[in-house]
Amino acid sequence: MADLPHNAVLLRDLERTSSALFRALGRDPVLRVAAGRVDLGAWRDEELLCLPQWLAAFDDASLNRELYLWFVALASAFEPPVDGDWAGANEAAIARIVRDRPGIAARHDRLLAAFGGDVTRLHLNPPPNAAAGAARGVRLREDRDDDAREDRPRRTDNITHTVKMDKPAAVAEFIRVTREDDGDSDEVALPPTTGAEGTSAGARVRFDIERPSGPHEDIEIGHGIPADEWDYRKRMLMPGHCMVQAFLGRSAGGEALPERLHKHAHKLRRQFAALVPQRQWIRGQPDGTEPDLDAYVRLHADRIAGGHEREQNLYIAQRNRERDLSCMVLADLSLSTEARVSPAQCVIDVIRDSLMLFAEALTATGDRFGLFGFSSQTRAQVRFHHLKEFGANWDDAARGRVAGLKPGFYTRIGPALRHATSILERQDTSLRVLLVLTDGKPHDIDYYEERYGIEDTRMAVLEARRRRIKPFCITIDREGSSYLPHLFGVNGYTVLRRPEDLTARLPMLYAQLTGQA
Amino acid sequence: MTEKDHELPYYEPVGNEIDLFERAWRNHLPLLLKGPTGVGKTRFVVHMAARLGLPLYTIACHDDLTAADLVGRHLIGEGETYWNDGPLTRAVREGGICYLDEVVEARKDTTVVIHPLADDRRMLPIDRTGEMLRAPDSFMLVVSYNPGYQNFLKGMKPSTRQRFVSLRFDFPSPEVERSILIGETGCSEDVATRLVDIGRQMRVLKNVDLEEVASTRLLVYAARLIHDGMDPVEACSAVLVEALTDDEDVAEALLEVIRASFG
Numbered sequence A: 001m002a003d004l005p006h007n008a009v010l011l012r013d014l015e016r017t018s019s020a021l022f023r024a025l026g027r028d029p030v031l032r033v034a035a036g037r038v039d040l041g042a043w044r045d046e047e048l049l050c051l052p053q054w055l056a057a058f059d060d061a062s063l064n065r066e067l068y069l070w071f072v073a074l075a076s077a078f079e080p081p082v083d084g085d086w087a088g089a090n091e092a093a094i095a096r097i098v099r100d101r102p103g104i105a106a107r108h109d110r111l112l113a114a115f116g117g118d119v120t121r122l123h124l125n126p127p128p129n130a131a132a133g134a135a136r137g138v139r140l141r142e143d144r145d146d147d148a149r150e151d152r153p154r155r156t157d158n159i160t161h162t163v164k165m166d167k168p169a170a171v172a173e174f175i176r177v178t179r180e181d182d183g184d185s186d187e188v189a190l191p192p193t194t195g196a197e198g199t200s201a202g203a204r205v206r207f208d209i210e211r212p213s214g215p216h217e218d219i220e221i222g223h224g225i226p227a228d229e230w231d232y233r234k235r236m237l238m239p240g241h242c243m244v245q246a247f248l249g250r251s252a253g254g255e256a257l258p259e260r261l262h263k264h265a266h267k268l269r270r271q272f273a274a275l276v277p278q279r280q281w282i283r284g285q286p287d288g289t290e291p292d293l294d295a296y297v298r299l300h301a302d303r304i305a306g307g308h309e310r311e312q313n314l315y316i317a318q319r320n321r322e323r324d325l326s327c328m329v330l331a332d333l334s335l336s337t338e339a340r341v342s343p344a345q346c347v348i349d350v351i352r353d354s355l356m357l358f359a360e361a362l363t364a365t366g367d368r369f370g371l372f373g374f375s376s377q378t379r380a381q382v383r384f385h386h387l388k389e390f391g392a393n394w395d396d397a398a399r400g401r402v403a404g405l406k407p408g409f410y411t412r413i414g415p416a417l418r419h420a421t422s423i424l425e426r427q428d429t430s431l432r433v434l435l436v437l438t439d440g441k442p443h444d445i446d447y448y449e450e451r452y453g454i455e456d457t458r459m460a461v462l463e464a465r466r467r468r469i470k471p472f473c474i475t476i477d478r479e480g481s482s483y484l485p486h487l488f489g490v491n492g493y494t495v496l497r498r499p500e501d502l503t504a505r506l507p508m509l510y511a512q513l514t515g516q517a
Numbered sequence B: 001m002t003e004k005d006h007e008l009p010y011y012e013p014v015g016n017e018i019d020l021f022e023r024a025w026r027n028h029l030p031l032l033l034k035g036p037t038g039v040g041k042t043r044f045v046v047h048m049a050a051r052l053g054l055p056l057y058t059i060a061c062h063d064d065l066t067a068a069d070l071v072g073r074h075l076i077g078e079g080e081t082y083w084n085d086g087p088l089t090r091a092v093r094e095g096g097i098c099y100l101d102e103v104v105e106a107r108k109d110t111t112v113v114i115h116p117l118a119d120d121r122r123m124l125p126i127d128r129t130g131e132m133l134r135a136p137d138s139f140m141l142v143v144s145y146n147p148g149y150q151n152f153l154k155g156m157k158p159s160t161r162q163r164f165v166s167l168r169f170d171f172p173s174p175e176v177e178r179s180i181l182i183g184e185t186g187c188s189e190d191v192a193t194r195l196v197d198i199g200r201q202m203r204v205l206k207n208v209d210l211e212e213v214a215s216t217r218l219l220v221y222a223a224r225l226i227h228d229g230m231d232p233v234e235a236c237s238a239v240l241v242e243a244l245t246d247d248e249d250v251a252e253a254l255l256e257v258i259r260a261s262f263g
Helices: A011-026 A061-077 A086-100 A102-114 A128-136 A167-174 A259-273 A293-304 A347-365 A396-403 A413-425 A450-466 A484-488 A499-514 B017-026 B041-052 B067-071 B087-094 B108-118 B174-185 B189-203 B216-227 B232-244 B248-262
Strands: A032-036 A048-052 A176-178 A186-189 A204-207 A219-231 A236-248 A280-285 A315-319 A325-332 A340-342 A368-376 A382-388 A431-438 A470-475 A493-495 B031-034 B056-060 B072-076 B081-085 B097-101 B123-126 B131-134 B140-145 B165-168
Touching (some): A011 A032, A011 A048, A011 B189, A011 B248, A048 A061, A061 A086, A061 A102, A086 A102, A102 B248, A219 A413, A259 A347, A259 A499, A325 A413, A340 A347, A347 A396, A347 A499, A368 A413, A382 A396, A382 A413, A413 A431, A431 A499, A470 A499, A484 A493, B017 B041, B017 B165, B031 B041, B041 B056, B041 B097, B056 B087, B067 B072, B067 B087, B087 B097, B087 B108, B087 B123, B087 B131, B108 B123, B108 B140, B174 B189, B189 B216, B189 B232, B216 B232
Parallel strands (some): A032 A048, A236 A382, A325 A368, A325 A431, B097 B140
Antiparallel strands (some): A176 A186, A186 A204, A368 A382, B072 B081, B123 B131
């Protein structure tokens, strides 16, 4: 992006503002703004407004900024045409805004003048898939009983920030996939454009979308456990819709803490020992090391007044107050965590190190904690990895399981969250914290994507809250996070711009979240 | 409107709350008001106290509020001590209304005095003096809390909440809110309509971009400043934007919402 014109305004600098504005003007909390390809202009569909990554239509940067805000306002009043008349729909929306919103009417006039009266420059474009979707329609045929699901054209390849996805999924975005069942293998037809050498148009290849973990095959624990899923279109919780399979990660061999983490771990243990509440003075005790002056004055006054003689709790005493809390860390182990953050490190490496250091820090506080991971492969298998159980010790075996973590599959967060909630709920402490580490948005190879996945995850978060569990999300999704507030609430998440910060931030966040406990 | 109504503090009913309050009072039942801040809980209690002609003792609860602050204490004077009734005791003695605002903020030991008053015993034990006060028929206990401040360490205990008749307050409908703004401030119909519209757009952002949203009280403040001749965008910026968020990006979005309406 080094060669951007000097007058260009980046959406990145305006993303949060425009997202919030879109929600407010559109009166729907689920609306959001995403960055899209510059040549596609601005377009919206149901809940998403896609704006160009940067705008440099005018020499004056402040006008480019205004143009962004104009598109947000226009999109909030826009109704997609039923007859395909996009120009007409734009004009109707503009007329509505100019009538109802004097402030935006003034902006409209300014921009129109700057465009030399060319009103089409102020229009929203049709969504790219409205034209191309039919040709590139990706059809997923699922269970027959899911008749409510429409065939939705995928549009992910037009949004830059979601292109970076689990790899098999990313491949599937560009090719025609006809799936017969939730099955193990898929027949894939490559369209001419992506045809590899020697493959003629329409040639059929088979490829296995499952990635067997090879020698590090994890050990299944018990049978599948049913988990619910929320279908926002039916507004219905579907009980037992997913199957959660627990795994005990195979240890990469009993392992001590890696040498390179020693120094950091030592520092953290010292910091966290300070988190354990110091001994506390408690007033009004029958016995103690110091007199309670307030209580003494009160008693004296009562006596002179001829008041009732009461118990003489005239001392203050020191007590150790226990931190009555348990914390679960649930790490996203989907394939996208294989993405590189630096030439030497992938996201999964950062997650591994963070879990290690976090566990080291927590052993210093004595808080109950468990480490778990999840990934998924359709609703038939939500994989739930037990790295360190609540009751277990943080020992070499547990460290080995963390060290042996391998990314794979997809991110079906909702059912994993519900399963995590049910485990955490059994911990008998007054405060229960659920930290979710993830690097992207809810997504699975079946219909679990976009609004469906987001709404299901939101519902799972609400359910956890209702059960008096405090969920908190730490995301290392670098390019787009506008959906996070909707999922976790305004104080329920944090975005790490640089994934490598996680190692340092995770323990600190925990300290902050549980500081009052 | 009867003549008496003119003397009452302004209150715009949104449902059956006045009837419910009066029935609870007649039947010696305590009342719990819940709802977000600034939707008129306190104003409602003030209005009802005036309507029923009862003295009102309002206590804003905080985390240092003890049972002694409610009940009273001995004070030391020149060579003697004397007993000083707390506001709760005074309300009981006079047969008035005691209103504990944000009751979950109070210390746990306050429940010891609230519980026997809130059930059918209607007693207030004052253990300092050994006195046992029985509440007269006209006494009423009213408490409020804001379920929005979800704090895991400070929830309202079920054993406490189940002693109260509960009444939920929420943001009024646009029509009611408009007449509240006009009734409170005398602002124009047009200003009231725009402010209500701005408020409703901002409320969409609750729990997404904002923790607390624009209350009716804030809209009333904005209307008052505008009515006083202040520039509408500046007034809204001072009252609505800065009060609701410290996040600059969100503040910018709120300001855009205001500019869109007031130009």
